[in-house]
Amino acid sequence: MTAKSILVTGGAGYIGSHVVKLLGERGENIIILDDLSTGFEHSILYGKFIQGNTGDKKLVDRILQQHNIDSVLHFAAHTIVPESVENPLKYYENNTCCTRNLLECCSKAGIENIIFSSTAAVYGELETGFASEETPTAPINPYGSSKLMSEQMIRDLSKATELNHVILRYFNVAGSDPDGKIGQSTKNATLLIKVAAEVAVGKREKLFVFGTDYPTPDGTGIRDYIHVSDLAEAHINALDYLRNNGESTTLNCGYGHGFSVKEVINAINEEHGVPICVEEMPRRAGDPPELISVAEKIRQTIGWQPQYDDLNLIVKTSLAWEKKLITHGS
Numbered sequence: 454m455t456a457k458s459i460l461v462t463g464g465a466g467y468i469g470s471h472v473v474k475l476l477g478e479r480g481e482n483i484i485i486l487d488d489l490s491t492g493f494e495h496s497i498l499y500g501k502f503i504q505g506n507t508g509d510k511k512l513v514d515r516i517l518q519q520h521n522i523d524s525v526l527h528f529a530a531h532t533i534v535p536e537s538v539e540n541p542l543k544y545y546e547n548n549t550c551c552t553r554n555l556l557e558c559c560s561k562a563g564i565e566n567i568i569f570s571s572t573a574a575v576y577g578e579l580e581t582g583f584a585s586e587e588t589p590t591a592p593i594n595p596y597g598s599s600k601l602m603s604e605q606m607i608r609d610l611s612k613a614t615e616l617n618h619v620i621l622r623y624f625n626v627a628g629s630d631p632d633g634k635i636g637q638s639t640k641n642a643t644l645l646i647k648v649a650a651e652v653a654v655g656k657r658e659k660l661f662v663f664g665t666d667y668p669t670p671d672g673t674g675i676r677d678y679i680h681v682s683d684l685a686e687a688h689i690n691a692l693d694y695l696r697n698n699g700e701s702t703t704l705n706c707g708y709g710h711g712f713s714v715k716e717v718i719n720a721i722n723e724e725h726g727v728p729i730c731v732e733e734m735p736r737r738a739g740d741p742p743e744l745i746s747v748a749e750k751i752r753q754t755i756g757w758q759p760q761y762d763d764l765n766l767i768v769k770t771s772l773a774w775e776k777k778l779i780t781h782g783s
């Protein structure tokens with residue numbers, strides 16, 4: 454019997470590629486399934502790459518049959534909130550229907566473990582600004598709803614079969630591999646730290662600050678920014694947890710404290726050495742004032758120990774990656 458393998462869907466993307474790097478470094482057998490709709494083959498540092506879609510039943514069945522897979526890490530999804538508002542069916546198709554397809558194939562193949570990339574967007578608008586795993590879910594956009602539906606399918610399938618799961622609800626993911634080998638290469642990025650780093654290196658003219666009249670100390674939105682390598686490590690912890698027969702669970706992935714848009718800009722300016730150009734704008738539709746994780750459960754349940762809980766370090770690695778992209782002309 455060959456050693457167990459792991460299927461990573463969306464492993465050519467920003468977060469998936471950081472997880473593949475950690476899996477590869479510890480010698481796991483990895484199969485990556487990615488349709489390259491937003492990912493890049495050059496981001497895959499380890500494993501066997503198969504270009505294809507999670508909605509392709511024949512292909513997924515074949516992959517699960519041919520390789521001795523015990524665990525699936527499911528990152529493949531569309532991820533842009535405003536696009537999901539404009540084109541909801543694209544999101545329900547890719548994020549919900551394709552996940553259903555993958556789950557059917559997993560069920561047929563007797564896959565033991567699945568780790569699913571969910572999002573803090575399942576919580577919607579919060580009264581206190583803090584979300585624990587017990588906070589009622591009430592997504593306010595199709596992206597969040599498409600992910601919540603997938604969560605529900607996974608929980609239901611786990612109850613009905615031998616499949617075990619860890620659902621990870623990511624807060625605001627940022628930064629890049631501290632070794633500088635991979636980072637976020639997403640085209641037309643919308644996330645604050647990525648956009649601010651693009652302004653710093655001259656890829657964009659300015660950063661628009663969406664809303665300065667929020668009920669927060671400096672009037673700008675507050676988020677819980679988590680370094681992508683810490684998030685990647687959480688997947689390794691979750692995998693070990695499931696392989697050691699841990700119970701299926703849902704966990705927030707955040708540090709438990711937040712920073713405002715202005716604090717992020719200050720950190721970028723400190724690291725960059727020159728202030729970036731900013732322009733204040735009205736609020737962006739659908740943005741809650743504050744979204745912070747209640748972050749104890751993940752530490753207690755799977756033993757996660759973050760290493761990069763430092764805003765300056767997060768922006769430093771983002772800037773370093775952006776400079777590398779500029780140097781390589783991408």
Ligand SMILES: NC(=O)c1ccc[n+]([C@@H]2O[C@H](COP(=O)([O-])OP(=O)(O)OC[C@H]3O[C@@H](n4cnc5c(N)ncnc54)[C@H](O)[C@@H]3O)[C@@H](O)[C@H]2O)c1
Pocket residue numbers: 462463464465466467468469486487488489490491492493505506507508527528529530531532547551570571572573622623624625626627639644
């Ligand atoms: N980036 C964040 O801040 C954030 C926050 C919360 C949750 N998430 C979730 O994390 C996961 C990864 O996000 P990311 O930021 O790395 O995005 P990304 O766009 O960089 O990665 C997604 C990857 O999936 C691939 N893909 C998309 N649909 C596919 C399909 N049907 N079949 C095969 N491959 C497909 C893309 O080509 C890409 O490589 C997503 O599920 C996303 O919803 C991300």
Ligand SMILES: O=c1ccn([C@@H]2O[C@H](COP(=O)(O)OP(=O)(O)O[C@H]3O[C@H](CO)[C@H](O)[C@H](O)[C@H]3O)[C@@H](O)[C@H]2O)c(=O)[nH]1
Pocket residue numbers: 532534572573574623624625626643644645646648660661662663664673674675676714737740744
């Ligand atoms: O150019 C920008 C981009 C963002 N912001 C502000 O920066 C904060 C963070 O915004 P991001 O766009 O970086 O991230 P979001 O909080 O909107 O959402 C992200 O994190 C969520 C989880 O918290 C979900 O996972 C979602 O999918 C993902 O896009 C918000 O206050 C936003 O208004 C700006 O001022 N200017």
